[in-house]
Amino acid sequence: MTERFIRGLARAKWAILLGWLAITAASMLLLPDLAAIVRQTEQKFVPADSESVVAKNLLERINPETTTKSSAILVYSRAGGMTDRDRAWLKAKAAELAALSGKDGFKSVQSAYETPELASKFRSKDGTTEMLIVGFTGTDNDAITQDAVDSLNERIKGAPGGSKVELTGSAPIGKDFQESSSEGLQKTELLTVGLVLVILLIVFRSPVAPFIPLVTIGLSLVITRGLVAAATHFGMPVSSFTESFLIAVMFGAGTDYCILLIQRFREEMSHDGDKVEALARTARSVGKTVAFSASTVFVAFFLIGFAQFGLYQSAVGVAIGVAVTLVAALTLTPALLLIFGKATFWPTRIAGGQGHGESRLWSAMASLAARRPVAIIVVTAILLAPLTLLYHNKRSFDDLAEISPSHGSVQGFRQVERSFGSGEVFPLSIAITSSASMRDPAALAVMETASANVAKLSGVKEVRSAVRPLGAQLPDLTVSDQLTKTSEALQQLKDGVDKVAGGLQDAETSISGGQGDVDKLTSGLRTMASKAKEAQRGLDQIHGGLQQASKGADRLAGGLKQSASVSDSMSADIKALLKAHPELLREAAMQQLVGKQKGLSDGLKQLQGGADQLTSSFTQLNPGVAGVASGLGQLATGQTDAADGTAKLGSGLTELTNGLDSGAKGLRDVSSGLTQVKEAEQSIGDSQIPGWNLPASALDSPELKQALDYYISKDGKTAKIDVVLAVNPYSEEALRTVDQVREALRHSLGGSSLKDAKVYVSGTSAQITELKAISKNDFLRTGGFVLIGIFIVLMIMLRSILAPLYLLLSLVFNFLVTMGIVEFIFVRLLGKEGLSWSASFFIFLIIVALGVDYSIFLMARFKEEYKPGGVRLAMAKAMSTTGGVIVSAAIIMGGTFAALMMSGVNTLLQIGAGIVIGLILYAFVFMGLVVPALANLFGEANWYFFRRSKK
Known part of the structure; x- marks a missing residue:
């Protein structure tokens, strides 16, 4: 800032003020509302290529018509158990919500009333609680x-x-978090303004001076909010932390810059009372200090933009705020000082030679640091180093801890946790992709094996998949159930075989009676043949015998027909049996029975031929009874033929009897075999050997089709598995279980027909595992960038390499001490599971970026006062004149961040506490003792490199 520039400010001071007011008004009217954008922004910022995001996108493709992007769980409970009236109200409410599907963001409702077969999933075992799950078309923050x-x-x-x-559920929890953050932000704004006003009144002891920083920062904040909101359209991320940090950093750092300018202006005004000249001298002396101080903060927050993690990147908006604040501090603040002049410090009068005074405390500390630099460094290290050991980087990812327990979403979650288990609210959803379709029995068998292996894990309560839609094996597809049904079928088959065997026994008895008749007929015919000569003497008797023989032949023909009918019936029964149970054909007894049956058929054909011949003979004998006497030779021949025919008939009947015996025996063997199969099945069932089998025909069942459509895409190449955890989804046990589930699935698929399948895990616990790794890696990476950037700024400003090194080392050491104290307070004393996962990063960023301001204040004055060989005197002067400014700046900065502690958001509470502790510790211990001791210890070496380079 040159003298010409200051004189230009003096002439245009009112124009500058009006210009800032106009820009502020335009920002409010024309630029977007940052608060509205933050409310609709996802707060976890998981990278788009992360596993959980990929899994979520894949799962949405399975069934887009039914897939929801967020949900709410309606939790209804009654301590003494739900009544009929409760259920009637809930049933009516489910119907009312179901009618909203497709309207106003509602998409689906799941309940015990919509899907009765899933009633056990929605009603607690103790009967006190019931759930309705409402799905929405948009994401949580839409x-x-x-x-x-x-x-x-x-x-x-x-x-x-x-x-x-x-x-409760993702949408209500997200909404409560946003509302808590918004309410906390309003509290923070009011508390910050109030604290800054009180501190400024104490520092300046004037009611006028405090309004210069407040107006400067207030207008800068309004403009910055609009600019940051506009920048989101170009891809800059924002979060609930963005506004909080904007308020804290801009009021804290901006007020510090204003204090530095006002205090120096007051000191310069005491020389001659000329406000323009005083402002010009102020600009020449501390203008660069303010510029470099703001530059370190700007660089630190600007470099956050190179973080890979969106939540960390959301702090980059503070860089815009710091830039606007710097411009305002170098234009608006000087214009206001010129407008108010001496009235700035009213009612205090500035007498000639009266500055802001020197601090006796800081003069004493400067003297001590000059006399005993090594002792100060050693004692400080001994006292503070043990505190760093308290820091174990214990982090908590519990979103519910961010919200007051009084919120309905938290109370609903706790009720579900008590009645169903917390895993029901946020299950894991796993996407499995394969190049081949998974809608076939072999792939589904692999899916069952994988589901069973995951279900065995200690942290898993239930696994739901295409083969386990209700969280357990489908009974129809288990080997034990199939064996039971097979046993019943075999028993029915055995009963049928027993009946057939009984029928064959009856047929055998009947045929045995027919055999006796045939034997008698054969004997009679042979007797007739031997006594043909006597036939002439008993023609009448022969005629009567022939009539009886003809009747016997008729009876024989009828018996043969009956035997043929039995044989045909038996053949049909055997064929039907083999058609229903082709596996019986492999039995040796059945093969023998089939062979016997064929022989039986052939024998009956021969019998039928003999019967026909016998009938023909009788037909010839009866009409020729009148010529018997002349044809006794023919009669003898006919009788002989008849005897041969009946002999053949007897042989056929014998074969038939033997066939029936073999058939009965074969069927008895089949019955015995079926009994053995049933006993084997019973033995397998009793042994309780687990098994699973999916017949191809089962794929056509309506129940399995419904499960396949819900869990597997139409092309079969993407499948879903839901895993309900047995532990709190935010806990360390849940995070370990996620890794175990992923490993179990990959192992199960690796040695199967789906060995090339890929597994992607999503869900709250899965996202937390990613956040844990991403945030840790980004902390180290981005933290390194910030330290390097600040080192470069300090090196340029101080013209030194050594001084920036020990300044940054002191800041890092201060951070570790601070985190040890903060973790001890919140984890050891207050019993928290860990510090909020993002707290350590933001505490580091702000302590380093803002703490270095105090180093710049001190070292800039030190450099200003320095003369070769006068390191101790220069440091003493710098400390005595800037000590009060540093204390005031630390108190103001601490106050603005202390306001975050009243926000009601756990993370902001911890960040606020850490920054207050860290800045106060750094201002008094490190800036009051350690940094001066180091500067005195190194002496002229502070500028060694630059002095040699000039030579």
Whole structure:
């Protein structure tokens, strides 16, 4: 800032003020609302190529018509158990919400009333709690989803007395977090302004001077909010932390810059009372200090933009705020000082030679640091180093810890946790992709094996998949169930075989009686042949015998027909049996029975031929009885033929009897074999050997089709598995279980027909595992960038390499001490599981970026006062004149961040506490003792490199 520039400011001071007011008004009217954008922004910022995001995108393709992007769980409970009235109200509410599907952000409703077969999933075993799951078309932070949650909150009012109804799930929890952050931000703004005003009144002892920083920072904040909101359209991320840090950093750092300018202006005004000249001297002396101080903060927050993690990147908006604040501090603040002049410090009068005074305390510390630099460094290290050992980097990823337990989403979650288990609210959803279709029996068998292996893990409560839609094996597809049904079928088959065997026994008895008749007929015919000569003497007797023989032949023909009918019936039964159970053909007994049956058929054909011949003979004998006397030779021949025919008939009947014996025996063997199969099945069932089998025909069953459509895409190349955890999804046990689930799935698929399949895990616990790794790696990476950037700025400003090194080392050491104290307070004393996962990063960033300001204040004055060989004197002068400014700046900065502790958001509470501790510790211990001791210890070596380079 040159003298010409200051004189130009003096002439245009009112124009500058009006210009800033105009820009502020335009920003409010024309630029977007940052708060509205933050409300609709995803707060976890998981990278788009992360596993959980890829999994979520894949799962949405399985069934887009039914897939929801966020959800709410309506939790209805009654301590003494739900009544019929409760269920009637809940059933009516489920129907009411189901009617909203496709309207106003609502998409689906799942309940015991919509899907009765899943009633056990929605009703607790103790009968005290029931759930409805409402799906939304938008993500948690979409405006339409938040409006739907508001509508849902209104619709659940008026429940029966004595009951309790709460909303939990991803959408209500996200909404409560946003509202808590917004309410906390409002508290922070009011507390910050109030604290800064009180501190400034104490520092300046004037009611006028405090309004210069407040106006400067207030206008800068309004403009910055609009610029940051506009920058989001170009891809800059924002979060709930963005506004909080903007307020804290701009009021803290901006007020510090204003204090530095005002205090120096007051000191220069005491020389001659000329405000223009005083301002010009102020600009020449501390203008660069303010510029470099703001530059370190700007560089630190600007480099955050190179972080890979979106939540960390969301702090880059502070860099815009610091830039606007710097411009305002170098234009608006000087214009206001010129406008108010001496009235700035009213009612205090500035007498000639009266500056802001020197601090006796800081003069004493400067003297001590000059006399005993080594002792100070050693004692400080001994006292503070043990505190760093308290820091174990214990981090918590519990989103519910960010919200007050009084919020309905937290109370609803706790009720589900008590009645169903916390894993029901945030299950793992796993996407499996394969180049081949998974809608076939072999792939589904692999899916069952994988599901069973995951279900065995200690941290898993239940696994739901295409083959386990209700969380357990489908009974129809288990080997034990199939064996039971096979046993029943075999018993029926055995009963049928026994009946056939009985029928064959009856047939055998009947045929045995026919055999006796044939034997008698054969004997009679042979007797007739031997006594043909006597036939002439008994023609009448022969005629009567022939008539009886003819009747016997008729009876024989009838018996043969009956035997043929039995044989045909038996053949048909055997064929039907073999058709129903082709596996019986492999039995030796059945093969023998089939062979016997064929012989039986052939024998009956021969019998039928003999019967026909016998009938023909009798037909010839009866009409020729009148010529018997002349044809006795023919009669003898006919009788002989008849005897041969009947002999053949007897042989056929014998074969038939033997065939029936073999058939009966074969069927008895089959019956015995079926009994053995049934006993074997019973033995397998008793041994309780697990098994699973999917017949190809089962794929056509309506139940399995419904499960396949829900869990597997139409092309079969993407499948879904839901895993309900047995532990809190935010806990360390859950994070370990995620890795175990992923490993179990990959191992199960690796040695199967799906060995080339890929596994992607999503869900709250899966996202946390990614956040844990991403945030840790980005902390180290981005933290390194910040330190390097600040080192370069300090090196340019101080013209030194050594001084920036020990300044940064002191800041890092101060950070470790601070984190040890903070972790001890919140984890050891207050019993937290760990510090909020993002707290350590932001504490580091702000302590380093803002703490270095105090180093710049001190070292810039030190360099200004330095003369070769006068390191101790220069440091003493710098400390005595800037000590008060450093203390005031630290108190103001600490105060602005202390306001975050009242926000009601756990992370901001921890960040605020850490920054207050860290800045106060750094201002008094490190800036008051350690840094001066180091500067005195190294002496002229502070500028060794630059002095040699000049030579």
